[in-house]
Amino acid sequence: MINTVATAPMVRFDHVSCSYGNGPVIENVDLTIAPGEFVGIVGPSGSGKTTLLRAMLGSVKPVHGSVMRSSGLRVAYVPQIETVDWNFPVTVSEVVAMSRPQRSWWPKLQADEKAEIERVLEHLGLAGLSSRHIRELSGGQQQRVFLARALMQKPDLLVLDEPTAGVDVRTRHEVLHVLADLNESAPDRRDGESGIAIVLTTHDLNGLAAHLPRLICFNRTVVADGAPGDVLKPYFLERTYGAPMEVLQHGGMPVVLEQGSDELRLRLSRRGA
Amino acid sequence: MLAVDLLEPFSFQFFRNGLLIATLAGALCGLIGVFVVLRSMSYIGHGLSHAVFGGAALAAVLNINYFIGAGVWGVISGLMIGRVSRKRIIGADAAIGVITTASFAVGLALQARFGQAKQSIDAVLFGNVLGVFTGDILAVAAVGVVSAVVVVLLYRRLLFTTFDPEVAGVSGVNVPGMEAVLMVLLSATILVTVRVIGVLLISALLVLPAVTARLLTNSFGRMLWLSPVLGAVFGGVGMYASWYADVPSGAVIIIAGTIVFIAVYTAAGVRRRARVAGMDHHGPSLRSA
Numbered sequence: 001m002i003n004t005v006a007t008a009p010m011v012r013f014d015h016v017s018c019s020y021g022n023g024p025v026i027e028n029v030d031l032t033i034a035p036g037e038f039v040g041i042v043g044p045s046g047s048g049k050t051t052l053l054r055a056m057l058g059s060v061k062p063v064h065g066s067v068m069r070s071s072g073l074r075v076a077y078v079p080q081i082e083t084v085d086w087n088f089p090v091t092v093s094e095v096v097a098m099s100r101p102q103r104s105w106w107p108k109l110q111a112d113e114k115a116e117i118e119r120v121l122e123h124l125g126l127a128g129l130s131s132r133h134i135r136e137l138s139g140g141q142q143q144r145v146f147l148a149r150a151l152m153q154k155p156d157l158l159v160l161d162e163p164t165a166g167v168d169v170r171t172r173h174e175v176l177h178v179l180a181d182l183n184e185s186a187p188d189r190r191d192g193e194s195g196i197a198i199v200l201t202t203h204d205l206n207g208l209a210a211h212l213p214r215l216i217c218f219n220r221t222v223v224a225d226g227a228p229g230d231v232l233k234p235y236f237l238e239r240t241y242g243a244p245m246e247v248l249q250h251g252g253m254p255v256v257l258e259q260g261s262d263e264l265r266l267r268l269s270r271r272g273a
Numbered sequence: 274m275l276a277v278d279l280l281e282p283f284s285f286q287f288f289r290n291g292l293l294i295a296t297l298a299g300a301l302c303g304l305i306g307v308f309v310v311l312r313s314m315s316y317i318g319h320g321l322s323h324a325v326f327g328g329a330a331l332a333a334v335l336n337i338n339y340f341i342g343a344g345v346w347g348v349i350s351g352l353m354i355g356r357v358s359r360k361r362i363i364g365a366d367a368a369i370g371v372i373t374t375a376s377f378a379v380g381l382a383l384q385a386r387f388g389q390a391k392q393s394i395d396a397v398l399f400g401n402v403l404g405v406f407t408g409d410i411l412a413v414a415a416v417g418v419v420s421a422v423v424v425v426l427l428y429r430r431l432l433f434t435t436f437d438p439e440v441a442g443v444s445g446v447n448v449p450g451m452e453a454v455l456m457v458l459l460s461a462t463i464l465v466t467v468r469v470i471g472v473l474l475i476s477a478l479l480v481l482p483a484v485t486a487r488l489l490t491n492s493f494g495r496m497l498w499l500s501p502v503l504g505a506v507f508g509g510v511g512m513y514a515s516w517y518a519d520v521p522s523g524a525v526i527i528i529a530g531t532i533v534f535i536a537v538y539t540a541a542g543v544r545r546r547a548r549v550a551g552m553d554h555h556g557p558s559l560r561s562a
Contacts, residue, residue, distance in 0.1 A: 057443045058443070059439070059442055059443050075443070076444070077439075077440050077443045077444070078440075079437070079439060079440055084437070085436070088311065088436055088493075089311075089487055089490060089491050089492055089493050089495075089496050090432075090436060090491075090492070090493050091491065091492050091493075094432065094492065094493055094494065095436075097429065098429050098432050098433040098436065098437075098441075099433065099440075099444050100429070101429070102426075102427075102428060102429045102430070105425065105426055106425065107425060107428030107429060107494070133491035133492075135491075149440075153444060
């Protein structure tokens with residue numbers, strides 16, 4: 001029985017095309033997301049990754065095909081933190097609480113809501129920061145606040161748009177570890193339930209994508225889908241990015257290099273000499 | 274100045290009415306102004322007040338109730354702004370510019386053509402706190418109570434929609450519904466307060482309390498009560514000062530708010546510089562490295 005639940009997809013894209021009016025942004029997409037999966041989507045800017053996520057979330061309707069979600073599926077979304085207005089007057093606890101419906105006519109947080117917020121913040125290493133303004137936090141802490149807001153919705157599927165865009169190496173490492181923890185065991189998951197399924201987009205092939213169990217190369221449609229070792233191949237990468245790339249192996253992991261990077265380095269070093 | 278002199282204006286009914294409506298209008302504009310400022314809607318507020326002027330002028334010329342004439346005109350202008358701005362090729366700011374200035378121009382033309390309505394049109398243009406009736410006070414109070422109740426009941430949804438509309442929509446919040454609620458509250462606020470403050474100054478009263486409150490707090494919840502309190506103080510103090518300054522009350526209300534804003538802005542800058550200096554003092558110095 002558990003096996004059946006584990007293998008039945010949470011989300012199924014069936015020949016999905018989406019458009020904002022000027023031709024399809026994504027075209028003929030077939031993919032499934034199963035419970036407990038951790039999936040990365042990579043592709044160049046303008047390739048339709050965010051539209052793919054929006055179709056998954058239901059905020060963009062397909063013009064062709066269908067997106068099916070399992071009944072009762074709870075999905076939470078974490079947008080790019082670069083889109084956040086950091087001058088907005090809002091504290092950490094106000095951000096985390098806003099995703100939960102107001103339970104009484106008066107908007108003040110109930111005691112059990114406060115306790116739940118503190119528990120989620122503590123789980124994400126943000127204990128004691130609930131009254132801080134969001135701008136007063138480090139990049140990693142800011143990203144985790146938005147994760148906390150998503151977790152308050154008790155999601156089965158967590159969708160993140162470029163969670164490591166514009167952050168330093170240490171913060172990227174921190175975010176990746178938090179996501180791996182949530183994927184293994186999140187707060188509020190019942191015994192026997194898998195961790196939260198995670199789908200994220202990223203431009204970071206070596207620092208993030210290569211570490212994930214499943215990777216989708218995407219450019220308007222699915223170019224390749226599988227383990228990083230199977231997907232991060234020069235053929236697929238060139239079809240995805242439209243530029244030749246080399247793939248080396250380092251410590252059993254693929255490392256992607258742009259072709260011609262040696263030549264560029266030589267040119268620039270000559271100029272410096 | 275003797276205490277008797279300070280209390281002198283309170284012996285007049287029209288002043289007591291004026292003080293009450295200025296305080297209520299300040300509080301109402303302070304509350305709605307929080308959303309106007311945080312959603313960058315100040316240009317919409319400015320535009321809607323100009324649009325209402327056209328309706329008010331028509332109501333004065335046709336001798337029909339101000340709230341009916343200006344209200345219907347305001348709603349039609351708001352809907353037209355929404356419709357035109359959805360055509361992405363034009364943009365919301367240009368749509369507001371075209372529709373509201375056209376409405377304002379109609380008001381000015383009516384004023385020039387039908388001189389007998391000039392007095393009531395002037396009241397809308399420049400505000401007339403001392404000429405208010407009980408009906409005006411009740412209208413401001415009613416819109417204030419309804420706005421406060423709506424903001425309290427929809428607090429989290431309005432906050433979510435204002436802070437992060439995309440995620441709010443994905444999380445099940447009816448974002449267009451919340452935006453429509455805010456537009457209705459803003460239109461109603463402008464409709465009932467514009468005769469007090471005037472078309473030309475109303476957008477300042479929508480913005481000043483909210484931006485001053487923003488400088489004083491980093492919390493949305495605190496800003497929501499601080500801004501109406503500041504708006505009420507600006508309205509009351511400005512109204513009282515206008516008695517002695519012998520200057521139109523709308524102008525004094527805005528000047529009072531601006532003085533407080535400048536004081537808070539300066540104090541916030543001094544505090545920020547002191548904090549940075551403190552960090553420099555205690556932290557590692559680059560110069561010594």
